[in-house]
Amino acid sequence: xxxxxxxxxxxTNSCVAVIEGQQQKVIENAEGGRTTPSVIAYTDxxxxxxxxxAKRQAVTNPENTLYAIKRLIGRTxxxxxxxxxxxxxxxxxxxxxxxxxxxxxxxxxxAPPQVAAEVLKKMxxxxxxxxxxxxxxxxxxxxxxxxxLKDRQQKMQVKLQDLM
Amino acid sequence: MPKEKKVxxxxxxxxxxxxxxxxxxxxxxxxxxNIGTPSYEELVAINEDLEKSVLRANADxxxxxxxxxxxxxxxxxxxxxxxxxxxLPVIDNLEHALNNLSEKATKEDKEGIELTLKSFESALDKFxxxxxxxxxxxxxxxxxxxxxxxxxxxxxDGSIGNVFQRGxxxxxxxxxxxxxxxxxx
Numbered sequence: 245x246x247x248x249x250x251x252x253x254x255x256t257n258s259c260v261a262v263i264e265g266q267q268q269k270v271i272e273n274a275e276g277g278r279t280t281p282s283v284i285a286y287t288d289x290x291x292x293x294x295x296x297x298a299k300r301q302a303v304t305n306p307e308n309t310l311y312a313i314k315r316l317i318g319r320t321x322x323x324x325x326x327x328x329x330x331x332x333x334x335x336x337x338x339x340x341x342x343x344x345x346x347x348x349x350x351x352x353x354x355a356p357p358q359v360a361a362e363v364l365k366k367m368x369x370x371x372x373x374x375x376x377x378x379x380x381x382x383x384x385x386x387x388x389x390x391x392x393l394k395d396r397q398q399k400m401q402v403k404l405q406d407l408m
Numbered sequence: 409m410p411k412e413k414k415v416x417x418x419x420x421x422x423x424x425x426x427x428x429x430x431x432x433x434x435x436x437x438x439x440x441x442n443i444g445t446p447s448y449e450e451l452v453a454i455n456e457d458l459e460k461s462v463l464r465a466n467a468d469x470x471x472x473x474x475x476x477x478x479x480x481x482x483x484x485x486x487x488x489x490x491x492x493x494x495x496l497p498v499i500d501n502l503e504h505a506l507n508n509l510s511e512k513a514t515k516e517d518k519e520g521i522e523l524t525l526k527s528f529e530s531a532l533d534k535f536x537x538x539x540x541x542x543x544x545x546x547x548x549x550x551x552x553x554x555x556x557x558x559x560x561x562x563x564x565d566g567s568i569g570n571v572f573q574r575g576x577x578x579x580x581x582x583x584x585x586x587x588x589x590x591x592x593x
Contacts, residue, residue: 276486276581285549288566293549301549303556304566304590376471 248381249371251364255314258282260367262375273370280370284362285309286350294366306334308349316356321345485579488535493583496576499528503574532576540575540586542568551575553585563591 250268252259257279261270270278275296285298286308293301302309312333319326321339330337336348340355347354364384371379446454502525509518529539540551547554547568558569568588575586 276489297549300553300585301547303554304547304592374475376474 246377246380247371247375248383249368249379250383250385251367252385253314253360253363253367254279254282255312256282258363258367260371262371271370271374273366274373280363280366281311282314282360282363283309283311284313284359286352288350290350292362294362307336310335310347310349310359313347313356313359316345316347317360318356319345485536486581489578489581489583492532492535492537492576492578495528495532496584499525499532500573502528536579537583538577540577540582541571542575542586542588543571544568547588547590551577551582551585552588554590555587556589557592558589559593560591561593565592567591 247262249271250261250263252261258281259270259279261268263269272278273280273295277296280295281299283295283298283302285293285301285305287293287301287305298309302311312329315325315329316337320343321337322343323345326337326345338346338348338353340346340353345356347356347359349359364382368379368382502521505521506518506525509521542548542552545568546564547566552568552575555572560569563569567590569591570589571586572589573584573587576583
């Protein structure tokens with residue numbers, strides 16, 4: 245029976261844990277950190293870097309290094325938060341055909357959940373390395389949802405369904 | 409003495425309750441006997457379930473054991489990580505001292521610092537701490553941290569220009585990345 249992991253997908257950092265016995269245990273990633281920066285980088289040689297390595301190369305590749313992507317999930321391009329972000333971040337925020345806020349990296353148009361999924365994948369991998377078996381189920385903590393409109397929440401749930 | 413009476417009363421109540429329970433249990437047993445022994449197929453199914461759960465429990469135990477061994481190994485390997493990383497600034501300072509010796513400093517002063525630095529490094533080496541000093545290497549975000557970009561026509565794009573600060577790794581885990589400049593022409 246494979247264990248169910250818990251992921252906290254944060255705006256700046258993410259964390260993964262399992263229940264062992266009665267207690268929760270935060271799993272350390274390959275770099276030895278208990279949290280992983282929610283930073284994703286698409287490099288010139290089509291590599292996807294997640295976490296610390298992505299953060300370390302941010303200076304060399306600012307347009308394709310995506311962070312704080314969680315803020316964009318489920319928001320439309322015309323959203324106040326999005327236009328505020330667009331002025332602040334070095335990567336490109338674009339308008340998708342359905343009006344949603346998407347991002348552009350390495351000349352590819354990406355939906356924010358798709359980018360966030362890279363973080364989730366890394367967290368899943370961290371857990372699998374630790375547990376020694378494949379992980380098929382996860383509880384995703386997304387604290388932000390508690391504060392936002394219901395329709396955005398539902399939208400996000402639908403989009404996140406296929407990620408894991 | 410009303411209190412005593414009450415106690416006696418509850419005792420009798422309890423006894424009655426016990427009797428009731430016993431008769432209930434008897435009834436249960438009778439009922440089970442009436443159902444009869446499970447059929448062969450049922451037993452096989454039960455056995456299969458049990459076998460599965462034993463296998464699962466064994467696998468879980470195996471995994472837990474492996475994990476524990478791993479954890480202990482890691483604890484041994486990386487237990488010193490925090491201490492060593494706290495000592496790194498001392499090494500940095502020795503390096504700074506060497507690079508910024510005053511004119512008044514004698515040859516012996518320099519040699520003294522150099523030997524101290526050397527013995528420090530060999531002490532770290534004993535614990536598996538290896539310096540990362542990536543001159544003329546390709547930038548690798550797994551080990552290096554880009555501080556800024558630099559132009560240099562003699563070097564390739566994406567290679568390392570200057571090393572601001574050495575990095576350190578402990579058993580292939582990065583304790584501190586090397587802080588470098590990256591070439592972009």
